[in-house]
Amino acid sequence: MTIKACTKCNRITNDERCPVCDLPSSTNWSGLLIIIDPDKSDIASELNINIPGEYALRVR
Amino acid sequence: MEDSINSIYALKTSVGQEKNVARMLARKVKDSGIEINAILIPESLKGYVLVESSSKIDMQNPAIKVPHLRGMVEGKSLITFEEVRRFLKPEPIIASIQKGSIIELISGPFKGEKAKVVRIDESREEVVLELIEAAVPIPVTVKADQIRIIQKEAD
Secondary structure (H helix, E strand, O other): OOOEEEOOOOEEEOOOEOOOOOOEEEOOEEEEEEEOOOOOOHHHHHOOOOOOEEEEEEEO | OOOOOOEEEEEEEOOOOHHHHHHHHHHHHHHHOOOOOEEEEOOOOOOEEEEEEOOOOOOOOHHHOOOOEEEEOOOOOOEOHHHHHHHHOOOOHHHHOOOOOEEEEOOOOOOOOEEEEEEEEOOOOEEEEEEOOOOOOOEEEEEHHHEEEEEOOOO
16 A cells, blocks of 8 residues: 655545545655644644644655 | 744654654554654654654653654754754755756666756756766656755866
């Protein structure tokens, strides 16, 4: 099973399409960011992330 | 940007196990209630994970024990958010490549070969290369993430 990342929200998923944005996901991604508590995290607010989960830093 | 009490700690891991450590740590956080808000693994920082927490992380805490986690980087100064921001928005590789640069191919059929950059296509993130050791110069087009810069600008 390949791990993919959404090209728009950078969310990491196993599906062909992002479950949040419904856009095609890409296998070409790098960097990993795990957001556990988006309300308290500065990194999450910097990147406008408000759903906990795994994100890629760069997706192409 | 509001003032916050969050600090960023660097944890040392085995090289290549950064993602596994981060995922195990994330699972532990949910189970044990250690205060970690985010875990960051920049591609350029091998062997480390950055952890954002609102409280001091106690490495003695048995809940934080994760395989391949080697300890915390202790230092006088904490990592500032400005330093982390650099990792959050990585500049595209293509911006650091110049025409005439000597590069090495790191994947694909020409892996390990050295080449000279002939042309750069920024919109498609592609570079046109000429293999140095080839007898006849043939232009090869590859994606920008398949190369590693050896020498910035050739004379």
